[in-house]
Amino acid sequence: MELSEVLRRRRMVRAYAADRPVPAELLDRVCAAALRVPSAGFTQGVSLLVLTSAKQRAAYWSAAAGSVRSRWLTGMRTAPALVLLWTSQEAYLDRYAEPDKGWTDRDPERWSAPYWFVDSGMAALAMLLTATDAGLGACFFGVPAARIGAVRTAFGVPAEQLSVGVVTLGYAAVGDVPGSPARCSRRRPDELIHQGVW
Numbered sequence: 001m002e003l004s005e006v007l008r009r010r011r012m013v014r015a016y017a018a019d020r021p022v023p024a025e026l027l028d029r030v031c032a033a034a035l036r037v038p039s040a041g042f043t044q045g046v047s048l049l050v051l052t053s054a055k056q057r058a059a060y061w062s063a064a065a066g067s068v069r070s071r072w073l074t075g076m077r078t079a080p081a082l083v084l085l086w087t088s089q090e091a092y093l094d095r096y097a098e099p100d101k102g103w104t105d106r107d108p109e110r111w112s113a114p115y116w117f118v119d120s121g122m123a124a125l126a127m128l129l130t131a132t133d134a135g136l137g138a139c140f141f142g143v144p145a146a147r148i149g150a151v152r153t154a155f156g157v158p159a160e161q162l163s164v165g166v167v168t169l170g171y172a173a174v175g176d177v178p179g180s181p182a183r184c185s186r187r188r189p190d191e192l193i194h195q196g197v198w
């Protein structure tokens with residue numbers, strides 16, 4: 001598919017065909033895309049936790065949502081694959097303390113933006129675009145802050161790893177309705193693109 005077509009077609013999918021698992025080679029392709037993105041200082045500090053079995057997925061939803069019920073959760077729980085993205089601030093501080101960067105004080109104040117999360121966004125977008133290109137549906141969303149500890153415990157994720165969010169993957173359910181773009185329109189380019197001066 002042409003890149004412009006992938007960009008045009010991509011949208012968040014929040015309900016999945018229950019009887020259609022993600023073929024292993026497509027899951028591998030989506031995960032590989034997350035590792036192929038640029039990273040600050042080539043730190044490569046973003047890691048993935050892939051959950052595909054019913055037991056693993058149930059453990060995720062239990063840790064992340066407990067007994068909460070909602071229409072959103074009902075749809076999202078149908079996703080046959082979940083990929084949790086994690087990032088390491090420590091990895092970036094370590095990398096930038098190396099001689100070619102020289103930030104040996106490891107002071108987080110030096111950072112114009114937290115590159116550990118910038119790189120995570122690049123990884124997530126690469127996954128979403130690759131999923132679209134592969135004919136899959138996908139959605140990015142965050143783990144509720146109060147639940148991150150429970151998710152870490154459920155899957156043995158080290159405390160140093162920061163939660164970025166989750167990408168659900170699967171084939172879109174028939175009748176999956178688009179989310180917010182159906183309700184709010186996209187902002188006009190001239191509202192957001194400043195030519196020469198703000």
Ligand SMILES: Cc1cc2nc3c(=O)[nH]c(=O)nc-3n(C[C@H](O)[C@H](O)[C@H](O)COP(=O)(O)O)c2cc1C
Nearest residue numbers: 010011012013014072139140141142178179180181
């Ligand atoms: C950082 C981030 C967090 C998001 N969190 C959620 C979320 O918690 N739940 C959800 O359903 N969608 C979430 N989304 C998806 C946005 O709602 C969606 O991208 C936006 O409405 C535009 O729709 P589209 O991606 O389908 O074009 C998130 C997207 C981003 C980039």
